[in-house]
Amino acid sequence: MVSSLIDVDTRHWKVDKIRRYFLPFEVDIILKIPLSYTLPEDKIIWVGCKRGIFSVKSAYYRALKVVEKVEVGESSFGDYRTPLWKKIWQLKLPAKIRIFAWRACMEGLPTKLNLGRRWMNIEIKCPLCERELESTSHVLLYCTKLWHVWWSWNTCPINLLAENKEFVDVALLIMYTGSPKDLETLFATTWSIWYNRNRVVHESQCETPAQVWGFAQRIQGDYKGAITVCQLRKQSPEVGWAAPPLEVYKINVDGATRMGGLSGVGVVIRDCRGLVLVAESKVMAGSYEAGVTEALAVEEGVLLARERGLHQIIIESDSLKVVQAIRSRSSHGEAGTVVQGVLVLLESFSSWKVQHLKRDYNIVAHELAQMAKGSAKSQTWEDAEPTMLQHLLLADRANC
Numbered sequence: 310m311v312s313s314l315i316d317v318d319t320r321h322w323k324v325d326k327i328r329r330y331f332l333p334f335e336v337d338i339i340l341k342i343p344l345s346y347t348l349p350e351d352k353i354i355w356v357g358c359k360r361g362i363f364s365v366k367s368a369y370y371r372a373l374k375v376v377e378k379v380e381v382g383e384s385s386f387g388d389y390r391t392p393l394w395k396k397i398w399q400l401k402l403p404a405k406i407r408i409f410a411w412r413a414c415m416e417g418l419p420t421k422l423n424l425g426r427r428w429m430n431i432e433i434k435c436p437l438c439e440r441e442l443e444s445t446s447h448v449l450l451y452c453t454k455l456w457h458v459w460w461s462w463n464t465c466p467i468n469l470l471a472e473n474k475e476f477v478d479v480a481l482l483i484m485y486t487g488s489p490k491d492l493e494t495l496f497a498t499t500w501s502i503w504y505n506r507n508r509v510v511h512e513s514q515c516e517t518p519a520q521v522w523g524f525a526q527r528i529q530g531d532y533k534g535a536i537t538v539c540q541l542r543k544q545s546p547e548v549g550w551a552a553p554p555l556e557v558y559k560i561n562v563d564g565a566t567r568m569g570g571l572s573g574v575g576v577v578i579r580d581c582r583g584l585v586l587v588a589e590s591k592v593m594a595g596s597y598e599a600g601v602t603e604a605l606a607v608e609e610g611v612l613l614a615r616e617r618g619l620h621q622i623i624i625e626s627d628s629l630k631v632v633q634a635i636r637s638r639s640s641h642g643e644a645g646t647v648v649q650g651v652l653v654l655l656e657s658f659s660s661w662k663v664q665h666l667k668r669d670y671n672i673v674a675h676e677l678a679q680m681a682k683g684s685a686k687s688q689t690w691e692d693a694e695p696t697m698l699q700h701l702l703l704a705d706r707a708n709c
């Protein structure tokens with residue numbers, strides 16, 4: 310009952326009680342609600358329009374007003390943090406991290422101290438160091454167990470751990486003294502720290518500082534990679550990689566050759582949702598001419614599909630020559646014998662098709678082939694994605 314938060318004698322909010330049950334930003338909002346001297350009974354009213362009755366139209370105009378206020382850099386409460394909110398939504402980070410950043414700055418994370426403010430009898434010590442109180446700034450920045458994570462940030466624009474500040478003030482300071490990239494590093498790293506903290510609490514698993522830092526770095530890199538690929542594709546009017554129909558699997562293949570070195574092939578088989586069934590980066594036994602390597606890549610893809618018991622397949626290669634050779638059942642040239650072998654293998658499928666795809670769109674297979682060529686090490690991923698190619702796979706899935 311709201312009335313239990315109001316002192317009937319003074320007709321004011323019971324500030325102590327409100328501070329105990331609500332988070333600081335909620336307290337601010339509640340204390341700004343004016344109380345009527347007559348103290349009428351509790352009821353829910355909609356403040357979005359004069360009549361006090363909710364309608365979608367009035368909610369829309371209300372939301373628009375809030376957005377406009379953020380746009381022009383002011384807020385209904387003259388909030389000094391408003392420029393930060395605006396900045397957070399512009400960061401090149403996944404939405405879940407931007408929401409996390411906003412919650413952390415609003416003191417809205419369920420840290421033990423924040424939970425302890427609402428409910429009594431809760432252990433409020435930090436689960437990492439087990440010494441200090443688990444406040445937002447402690448668990449994300451100042452805990453001694455995090456020092457090694459933060460020491461990895463050589464280019465941090467401020468002396469991060471110099472003095473105890475509120476988390477939001479640290480974010481503001483970085484926003485004013487550093488670049489958007491610095492703010493992205495702060496939030497991606499604190500997100501990774503919070504993720505690790507939750508694993509400690511719920512799964513009793515703890516990662517090393519290097520893993521926590523590395524995870525944050527990867528998130529930033531992957532996200533930017535995916536955005537770049539999406540933007541490149543938007544600029545191009547052509548259709549990119551497309552997912553196969555239901556129950557059909559698409560096999561993208563590519564070959565890579567290096568003068569004097571072993572050839573490499575890349576294969577990725579995906580389903581109608583663009584999810585990876587199997588991916589392979591394989592070093593070949595010899596050093597082959599480009600056309601032969603492309604044909605061997607097709608052969609490798611077909612072999613993998615057969616091993617997995619697939620029935621309906623579409624093979625995509627960026628080598629027009631090989632695609633035409635298979636379609637015309639050619640046995641000419643150096644690749645002729647490989648093409649003939651592929652045709653025999655294809656007889657065991659209930660349906661198959663081979664088609665050409667521009668190199669720009671065959672990028673996952675291309676990267677896998679390059680990896681084999683560069684590292685001279687074969688690798689296979691079964692029902693899993695090669696993590697370093699996740700941003701490319703993600704961009705392809707955007708076409709599903």
Ligand SMILES: [Zn+2]
Pocket residue numbers: 435436437438439440441447448452453454
């Ligand atoms: Zn701690």
